[in-house]
Amino acid sequence: MNTSAERILTVAGASAAALAVWAVAVPVAGTTLTVRMGAGTQPIEPGSVLVVSLLVGLAGWALLAVLERFASRPGRIWTVVALTVLVLSLLGPLGSAVGIATTLVLVLMHLVVGAVLVPGLARR
Numbered sequence: 016m017n018t019s020a021e022r023i024l025t026v027a028g029a030s031a032a033a034l035a036v037w038a039v040a041v042p043v044a045g046t047t048l049t050v051r052m053g054a055g056t057q058p059i060e061p062g063s064v065l066v067v068s069l070l071v072g073l074a075g076w077a078l079l080a081v082l083e084r085f086a087s088r089p090g091r092i093w094t095v096v097a098l099t100v101l102v103l104s105l106l107g108p109l110g111s112a113v114g115i116a117t118t119l120v121l122v123l124m125h126l127v128v129g130a131v132l133v134p135g136l137a138r139r
Contacts (some may be wrong), residue, residue, distance in 0.1 A: 025135030026072030032127045033068040037061055040120040044075050048120055049113040056113055059121070075100075075132050094137050101129040 037059070040046045046058035075097055082089035108121030 020136070022076050022098060022136055023127055025131060026069065028135065029072045029128045029131035030065055031067040033064050033124045033129050034061055036120065036124045036127055037064045040116075046116045046120060048117050050108075050111040050117070050121075051113060053113070059117075066122065066123075071128060072136075073137055079136050090137050094133060096136070097129070097133050101125065102135070104129075 018081050037048070038061075041048060041061075049056045050059060063135050075093075076097065079089065079093045082093050086092050105122055108118050108125065112118040
């Protein structure tokens with residue numbers, strides 16, 4: 016399999032993993048995922064989980080492609096940047112989630128996406 020096909024599967028796999036966490040948490044466990052947005056709240060729906068995880072994966076892939084073209088150690092630089100972004104992304108759920116269950120599920124979603132994308136895209 017070529018690098019592009021592997022990376023497409025990695026991005027799709029990260030989105031599928033995030034959707035699996037949502038599916039277990041919401042319809043199966045009955046958790047309501049809600050975040051604060053401005054003055055109100057907004058539920059986390061599967062469409063937004065899919066779109067955001069796909070965008071993050073594609074952005075990571077794009078950064079890696081640029082680094083592979085111009086940097087001497089693209090994999091190492093990309094991994095450091097990706098892990099930094101993952102850690103910073105955890106501030107979102109920690110600051111905007113409504114309730115402990117939502118916080119835990121959203122943190123888990125972020126970690127699952129990172130666990131798929133970081134080794135999957137960095138692999139040569």
